[in-house]
Amino acid sequence: MNKTIKSLEEVTIRFAGDSGDGMQLTGGQFTTTTAFVGNDLATLPDYPAEIRAPAGSLAGVSSFQIHFGAKEIRTPGDQCDCLVVMNPAALKAYLKCLKDGGTIIANSDNFTEKNLKLAGYDTNPLEDGSLGRYQCFSIEISKLTQNALSDMNLSPKLVDKTKNFFALGLTYWMYNRPIEPTLKWIKEKFAKQPDIIEANTRVLKAGYAYGETTEIFTTRYEVEPAQLPPGKYRSITGNEATAWGLMAAAKKANLELFLGSYPITPASEILHELSKYKNYGVKTFQAEDEIAGITSAIGAAYGGALAATTTSGPGMALKTEALGLAVMLELPLIVVDVQRGGPSTGLPTKTEQADLLQAVYGRNSEAPIPVLAASSPTDCFDVTFEAARIAIKFMTPVIVLTDGYIANGAEPWLIPKLSELPDISPKFATDPTTFQPYSRDEITLSRPWAIPGTPGLEHRIGGLEKSHIYGNISYDPDNHDFMVKLRAKKISNIVNDIPPATVYGGTTGELLIISWGSTFGAIRSAVENKQSQGKSVSHMHLKYINPLQKNLGEICRNFKKILVPEINLGQLIKILRDKFLIDAIGYNMVRGLPFRAIEIETIIDEILK
Amino acid sequence: MNLVYKTLNQMNTANTQKYTFKDFQSDQEVRWCPGCGDYSILAQVQRTFPELGIPKEKIVFVSGIGCSSRFPYYMNTYGFHGIHGRATAIATGLKVARPDLSVWVATGDGDGMSIGGNHFIHACRRNIDIKILLFNNQIYGLTKGQFSPTSVQGQITKSSPYGNIDQPFNPLTLALGSQATFVARSLDRDPKHLQLMIKRAAEHKGVAFLEIYQNCNVFNDGAFELYTEKDTKDDNVIVLENGKPLIFGKNKEKGIRLNGFTPEVVSLKDGTFSPDDLIVHNEKDSMLAFIIANMSNLPNLPRPIGVLYAVNKPTYNELLENQIKEIINKKGIGDLEKLFYSGETWEIK
Numbered sequence: 001m002n003k004t005i006k007s008l009e010e011v012t013i014r015f016a017g018d019s020g021d022g023m024q025l026t027g028g029q030f031t032t033t034t035a036f037v038g039n040d041l042a043t044l045p046d047y048p049a050e051i052r053a054p055a056g057s058l059a060g061v062s063s064f065q066i067h068f069g070a071k072e073i074r075t076p077g078d079q080c081d082c083l084v085v086m087n088p089a090a091l092k093a094y095l096k097c098l099k100d101g102g103t104i105i106a107n108s109d110n111f112t113e114k115n116l117k118l119a120g121y122d123t124n125p126l127e128d129g130s131l132g133r134y135q136c137f138s139i140e141i142s143k144l145t146q147n148a149l150s151d152m153n154l155s156p157k158l159v160d161k162t163k164n165f166f167a168l169g170l171t172y173w174m175y176n177r178p179i180e181p182t183l184k185w186i187k188e189k190f191a192k193q194p195d196i197i198e199a200n201t202r203v204l205k206a207g208y209a210y211g212e213t214t215e216i217f218t219t220r221y222e223v224e225p226a227q228l229p230p231g232k233y234r235s236i237t238g239n240e241a242t243a244w245g246l247m248a249a250a251k252k253a254n255l256e257l258f259l260g261s262y263p264i265t266p267a268s269e270i271l272h273e274l275s276k277y278k279n280y281g282v283k284t285f286q287a288e289d290e291i292a293g294i295t296s297a298i299g300a301a302y303g304g305a306l307a308a309t310t311t312s313g314p315g316m317a318l319k320t321e322a323l324g325l326a327v328m329l330e331l332p333l334i335v336v337d338v339q340r341g342g343p344s345t346g347l348p349t350k351t352e353q354a355d356l357l358q359a360v361y362g363r364n365s366e367a368p369i370p371v372l373a374a375s376s377p378t379d380c381f382d383v384t385f386e387a388a389r390i391a392i393k394f395m396t397p398v399i400v401l402t403d404g405y406i407a408n409g410a411e412p413w414l415i416p417k418l419s420e421l422p423d424i425s426p427k428f429a430t431d432p433t434t435f436q437p438y439s440r441d442e443i444t445l446s447r448p449w450a451i452p453g454t455p456g457l458e459h460r461i462g463g464l465e466k467s468h469i470y471g472n473i474s475y476d477p478d479n480h481d482f483m484v485k486l487r488a489k490k491i492s493n494i495v496n497d498i499p500p501a502t503v504y505g506g507t508t509g510e511l512l513i514i515s516w517g518s519t520f521g522a523i524r525s526a527v528e529n530k531q532s533q534g535k536s537v538s539h540m541h542l543k544y545i546n547p548l549q550k551n552l553g554e555i556c557r558n559f560k561k562i563l564v565p566e567i568n569l570g571q572l573i574k575i576l577r578d579k580f581l582i583d584a585i586g587y588n589m590v591r592g593l594p595f596r597a598i599e600i601e602t603i604i605d606e607i608l609k
Numbered sequence: 610m611n612l613v614y615k616t617l618n619q620m621n622t623a624n625t626q627k628y629t630f631k632d633f634q635s636d637q638e639v640r641w642c643p644g645c646g647d648y649s650i651l652a653q654v655q656r657t658f659p660e661l662g663i664p665k666e667k668i669v670f671v672s673g674i675g676c677s678s679r680f681p682y683y684m685n686t687y688g689f690h691g692i693h694g695r696a697t698a699i700a701t702g703l704k705v706a707r708p709d710l711s712v713w714v715a716t717g718d719g720d721g722m723s724i725g726g727n728h729f730i731h732a733c734r735r736n737i738d739i740k741i742l743l744f745n746n747q748i749y750g751l752t753k754g755q756f757s758p759t760s761v762q763g764q765i766t767k768s769s770p771y772g773n774i775d776q777p778f779n780p781l782t783l784a785l786g787s788q789a790t791f792v793a794r795s796l797d798r799d800p801k802h803l804q805l806m807i808k809r810a811a812e813h814k815g816v817a818f819l820e821i822y823q824n825c826n827v828f829n830d831g832a833f834e835l836y837t838e839k840d841t842k843d844d845n846v847i848v849l850e851n852g853k854p855l856i857f858g859k860n861k862e863k864g865i866r867l868n869g870f871t872p873e874v875v876s877l878k879d880g881t882f883s884p885d886d887l888i889v890h891n892e893k894d895s896m897l898a899f900i901i902a903n904m905s906n907l908p909n910l911p912r913p914i915g916v917l918y919a920v921n922k923p924t925y926n927e928l929l930e931n932q933i934k935e936i937i938n939k940k941g942i943g944d945l946e947k948l949f950y951s952g953e954t955w956e957i958k
Contacts, residue, residue, distance in 0.1 A: 032953050181953075225957075234954045244949070251945050258706045279936045280943030283929070285705055287698065288731035295695040295728075296702025299671070302689055303707035325692050415949045452687040452703075452710050455666045460635070460682050462690025463674075472637065473682065 003212075004219045005176070010069030011223055012077030013171060015164075016094045017086030017107075018055050019048060019062045022164035026084075027064025029168055033181045034068045035235050035412055038225030041068035042377075042521065043410045044076035044594075049265075049349045056110075056118040061093045070224040074376070074521030076409060078596035082174070084167050086110060086141070088119035095131075103135045105170065107163065109142035137216060141166050148206040149199055158196075162203045169207020176222045179208055229414055236413040238377035238406035239266075242310070242336055243273035245384030247280060248418060249334075250306040252385075253392055254425040257282045258305040260296035262289055262315060265348040266404040267338035270310040290318035294335065298322060301331040302461075304428065304451035306388060308334040312404075313342045313355050320363055323397055325463050327367040327487065330438075330447050332391035332398075332426075334384065339403040339517075341592040350592030351405035353517050354568035359399045360546050360575065366484050368491040370394070371546040373401040375520035378413040380406065383543060389424045394494055395446035401545070403567075405594045406518040432456030437471035444497075445490040447471075492547050501549040505531055505538030511607055512559035514584070516542040516572055519565060519595050526600035537604055545572070553580040561607055563587060565600060628659035635685040646797035646823035647676060650744060651683055653803040661711075661811050668711045671700040673720040676751050677744035677823075680715035694725030697732040700739045708926045711811070714741045718759040719749045722778050726758070733787035735925040736815040742807075743780055743820045748829035766828070781902035781917060784818040785895070791817035792898060792918040797824060798837035802848070802914065809916055815924045836912050849901065849915030854887035857911050865910070872904055874911070892919045 013030065015023045024045055031043050043066045053060030067077030082103040085091040087110040098104065111124050125131055126138045145163040146156075165182075172179050183201060190196040211217050236244075250257035261271040261284065275284040283305075287293040294309040301307035311319065316337045326333045339355045341347025359371045370390055374383040380402050387398040429435050429448035437459045438447050450457045459471060467474035468482055503512070504527065515523045520541050527539040540555060542548070556562055556576070564573040565587035573586045587603050589595070633655040641647045658668070668686035672678035674693035681688030687710075691699045696714045704712045714721075721729050721743050732739065748766065749755040755768035756775065764773040784792045791813040795806040803821065810817035822833040835845045847857040847865065855865035856877070864887040865872045875882040891897055898918035904910040923931075 035953075036955050038955070038957060228957045230957050232950060232954050232956050234949070234952065247945055247948075256706065258702065260702055277943055277948075278933045279940050280945060280948070283705055283933075285702065288727055291695060292698035292701070292728055292731070295691065295698040296705070298691075299689070299699035299702030299704075300706035302699075303703045303710065305706040307702070307706070321692055322695065415954070418946050418949075452669045452707065453667055455664070458666055458685055458687050460637075460688035460690065462672075462681070462688075463692055464690060 003217065005222050006219055007222045007224065009071060009223070010067065010073065011082070011175060011221065012065065012067040012080045013082040013084065013175075014063055014065040014080045014094055014097060015084045015167065016061055016063035016090035017164070018089070019053060019060045020055060021062070021086045022161065023062045023064050023086070026164045026168045027066055029182045029185065030171060030177075031066055031235060031410065032185070033172065033177045034066065035233065036181050037177060038228075039068040039070065039223055040073040040226035040228055041066060041412060042073050042076045043067075044405065045408050047349065054118075056087055056089055056115045058089045058093055058119060061089050063090065063094060068223060070226050072226065073411075074525050075594070075597060078598050082171070084171060086164070086167070088115045088121055088125070091125060092119040092121065098134060100133050101135065103137065104131060105137050105139060105167065107141035107167070108138040109140050139170075139210070144206060144210065145203050148202045152195070152199060154195065154199060158199070162199050165200050165203040166207035166210070169204040169209075170211050173208045173211030174217070174220050176220055179204055228412070231414045233412045233414055235410050236377060236381075237269070237408060237410045238374065238380040238402050239269035239338070239408070240273055241378055241380035241413065242384050242400070242402060242407075243270045245381040246274065246306070246308050246334065246388065247277065247282060248381070248421060249385045249388030249424060250281065251418065252421050252424050253306050253388065255304065255306040258297060258300035258307045259284045259310065260287050260293045260300065260307070261285070261310045262287050262293045264290070264312045264315045266340055266407050267310045267312045267315075267336065269407070270336065270338070290315040291322060294319040294322040297333055298326055298329065298331060301326075301333050302329070302451070304449070306332070306334075306392070308336065310336040310338070312338050312340045312348075313358070314345065316355060316358060323369060324363045324365065324367045326397040327363070327369060328463050328466070329461050330395045332388075332395055332449070334387050334391055334398055334400060336384070336400045336402065338407045339401060341590075347592040349404065351403045351518065351594060352567050352590060352592060353403060353519070354571065354590065355401065356516070356545065356568065356571040357574070359401055366488060368488050369546065370396060370398045370491055370494055371401065372398065372543055373517040373545055374406060375517060375541055375543065377406050377409050377411045381413070381416075385421065386543075389422065390494060390497070392424055392426045393446065393497070394444050394490060395449060396491065401517060403518050428454070429457060430454055435459075436469050437461060438466050439469050440486075445486065445493060495547045495550050498544055498549060500551045501540055501542065501555060503538050503540050503555055506536065507538070507555065508558040509538055510536035510559065511538070511561045511563060511604065512556065513537065513539045513563045513565065513600075513604075514542065514556075514572070514576065515539070515565055516545060519567065522595040522597045523565060523600050525597040526604060529597070529601055530604050535604065535608055537608065542572070545575070548575070548579060552576075553582075556580055556582045561585065563603065563607060565595060565603070567595065628665065630655040630659060632665060633658050633685050635683050637682045639683050640679065641676060642827050644826040645676070646746065646825070647680070647744060649797040649800060650742070650803070650821055650823060651680065653800055654684070654807055657804045657807040657811070660808065663711045667709065668713065669703060670713045670715055671696045671703065672715045673725055674751070675717040675720040675749070676825075677715050677717035678720055694720055694723070695728060696720065697725060697728040697739070697741065701728075701732055701735070701737050704737055704739050704926060705929065708738070708930060712739045714739055716741065716743055717750075718743065718745045718747060718757045718780070722758040722780060722783070730783070730787040733784055733789035733816055733818065736788070736790050736922055737925040738815055740810045740813075740817045741819065742810075743818065744823045745780060745820050746823045746825035746829055747777075747832050748825050750825045750828055754828035779902060779905050780818075780820045781905065782899065785898055785902055785918060789818045789918070790815040790920050790922050791916070792902070793818070793916045794820045794822070794914045796822045796833065796837055796914060799914070806916070809919070813919060814921060836914075845911050847911040847913050849890050849913050849917065851890055851892045851916065854884045854889050856884065856887065865904075867900070870900065872900055872907070872910060874909065892916050895920070
C-alpha cells in the first residue's frame, strides 16, 4: 500500500518500559543510527534510583529520550512527538511528556490486569478512550516477537528479552532510519552467541516490516541531515567528556593523571571511565571515603601529578575542609561536582544546580577557589581542560560544576585534534639557589611547584599560615592579613587570563537572560525562538562563575531588565547582585528536571509584555 | 612514561652514605613542651635515617594535626603537614603517584585512631608501602588534655572529670585486624630499641605500623612509667625477638607460656617450667601476633615491645605497577587521539 512520507525539522522520541525491558539499549541504538544519518541530536536517559524496583511498578520505569533534527539541537526535547511504552507504568509515568496529537506505540500484551493495577489504572487506557487526543497504536509486541522466533526453540524468557528490538525496528521504519548499523552492532556484541544474533536480527526486522506492511501505519517521517561543522564526530556523554577532558589535560601538561574518588551517583561513571586507561598514564584510586578521595589527590598533586577528584553534592560537602587545605598549599587540583538534587541524599538520580554557592563560598575562612561550569555534555570536555589549565598556571584547586542532566545526557562531539589544544605543562622548580616555597610569579602570583625527589629543594608545606616567600609557619598578624589578601588577589587576577563574556543577540535591549551550567540548551533555544519573533531578548551564558568575566557589569548595564533562570532558589543571582549591584529577576524551579525551552519562552513573554 | 620523576631520578646523585643526623635537622626551632617524648622520637629518627641509604630528597614526612604532627617541620626532608586525621590518605595518594619516594606518616592516637581511624585501617588493608609512626600518649595534647581513643578507662581528663568510660583501642590489634603486614611497638625512653624499630619499619616492604609509647609530661605524665622506669620496666616489659622464647624479668626469671589460647606468666626459678615451655616468638605467625598484641589488654602480663608481625605480601604499589605493565604489554601505550576516534564515529562533510 501507499504510505505518505512527511518531512520534519525535528523529532523527540521517548522509549519507556520496565527496568528490565532494555530501554537504555534501545535508545542508545536509535541514537547511534540517528547520528549515523547525520542528524544533530541530544539524549537523556532517565532511570530509577532503585537497582531492581518491582517489575511493572511506577518506581521501576526506565526511559530514554532522544531529540534529533535537521537543525542544531541543544536539548533532549521538551515534549515528545512519539512515546514508546512497553507497559502501563511507562505510559502512566510519561504520558504527560507527550504532545497533543503525539504518537503512542504501546505493547498491548503487557497491559494485563496485574500491570494495570500496579500502574494505578482502573481501566485499560488503550481501550477506554482516554487516549483520544493522541494517535495510539496498540500493538501485540510480545506476541509478534514470539511469532518471529517460534521455530527457534528459545526459552520464553529469552524471547521476551528481544521484544525491545521489535519496538526499535518499528521506530526505525517510522522515522526512516536504516537498520544496518544496529544489525552490525548485534553481530559484534553477541559474536559468541549466534542464537542471540539470529533472534535479535529477526525481531528487529520483524518490527521494521510490521511498519511497512501493516495498514494501520499510513505515514512515515523523514528528518534531513543537519548542517553541522565538518569533521569526525562521535557521541559522548558529559561524564565521558569530563574523563577525557582530564586525560587530554594530563597529556598536554605532560603529567600523569591521578584520580582519587569515592563512588557516588551521578559522578561514578567518571571513575569507571578513567579506570580503564591504566596504559595511558592514568592512575585511579578508589578511596575509602570522599575525604580520602580528595586528600589522596592532594597528596598526588604534591608529588607532581595532575590530580583530580570527582563527586556530587554530599561528597562535595565532605571535601570542604580539604579544599581549604588545597587553597593553603596552593597546589593544582581539579574537583568535579556532578550536581544532583539535594539537600542531603535528596534526589540522587535527578538534576539540580544548587551547589553553586557551596562551590564559590562553602569553606571556612577566606578560601577563594575558581569555579567553572559546563553547559552541555560535550562542553564538559572543554571546561575540564580549561580547569586544568587554570589549576596548573595559578597553582590552585579549581571546581568544575556539571550536573546529572548533562553527565548522563549525550550529544554528537566534533572530535578535537590534540595538537590544537594548548600546551599547559608546568615548570617544576629545580634550582636550589633561588628556590623559596612561597615566592611569587609576578604576573600570576602563583608559587613554585617543587616536587619531592628534587635535590636541594627539601621544604615543608602545610595547612598552617605561611610566611610570605619563605613558607615557614607564621603567626604574624600583618603577614596573615597580607597572605589572605594575596590568595584572594591571585584568584581574582585569573580574570585577566580568560576571554571576555559574549552576548547572543543584541548587546543592548529590553531583556538579557544570564544563565550558567546545563540550562544553556533550553534557554538558548527559547531565546532563539523569541528573537525570531522579533523580541528584544539576548542571552549571556557563563562558563566562568569565579572569577566572573571583566565585562559582565558593563554588559548588564545595557539592558533594561535581567532574568536569571536557575534550577535552585537563586544562587548566581545573589552573586550578580553582590558584584554588580544590578536588579535582576529570578526564575527558579527545583523539580529535579531540566528546564524546558517552552517555560523559558513563557517567562520571556511575561517580562516583555 | 612519567617524564617528571625519570628526570628527577637522574638528578639524585648525592652520596647517601655521607649523611649524619644533622643533615636531617631542619632550620626550624622545635616547639614541643620541654620534656616531651616527641623530642626523643625525633632524635631517634634523625639518628636512624643516615643509615637507611635513602637520598633525603626522596623522603617525605606527612602528618595530620596534633603535637606529633608538627614532626615534618623539624625534619630536613620533604614535609607535608596536612589536616586532622588525613595524613595516611594524603600519604597514600602521594605514594600511588610517586612509588619512587619513601613516604612516612607521623600521627598520634587522636589523629590516627580517632578522626583518622578510617584512613588508617584502609591503608593497612591495602598494604600501601608507607611507614606509619603512631605517637601514642593516650591523651589529646594540642587541644590541652581531653581523653583519646587510647586513654585507659577511668582516666581523669578535662573532658572526663569523673573518669573516662570509653573502652580504649589497642592500636596493635587494630592494625593486625586491618591486615597490616608489619606491626611493632617501641618506647620513647628506649632510644636504642626505638632506633632498631624505625630501621625495621623502614626496611619493611609494604605498610609498616610502629606504635610508640610517648610520654606527654603536661597532660598525661607517667602514663608509661611502669614500662620505662629503671626499677619497674624489667618486670613489666617483654622485648620480643624473633625465634626466641618470651622471657623477661630483672634476672630473666620469668616467661610467658600459652595456657590454651591464653598467655600466662610462669616462673623459671622453681624448676616447674623451662624455656622450652614458653612461647617462641615468630614474626610471621599472625595468630601468635594477635595473642601477643592482646597481652596489653590482659592484667598481670608484661607489655610486649618489638616486632609482633612482619610478613611479605605484594604491596598495593607493586600490584598497581604490575597491572599497569601488564596492560601496556597487552594493549601497548595508549594513544589518546586514537581513543577519541575509536568506536562508533561518523564524518560530516
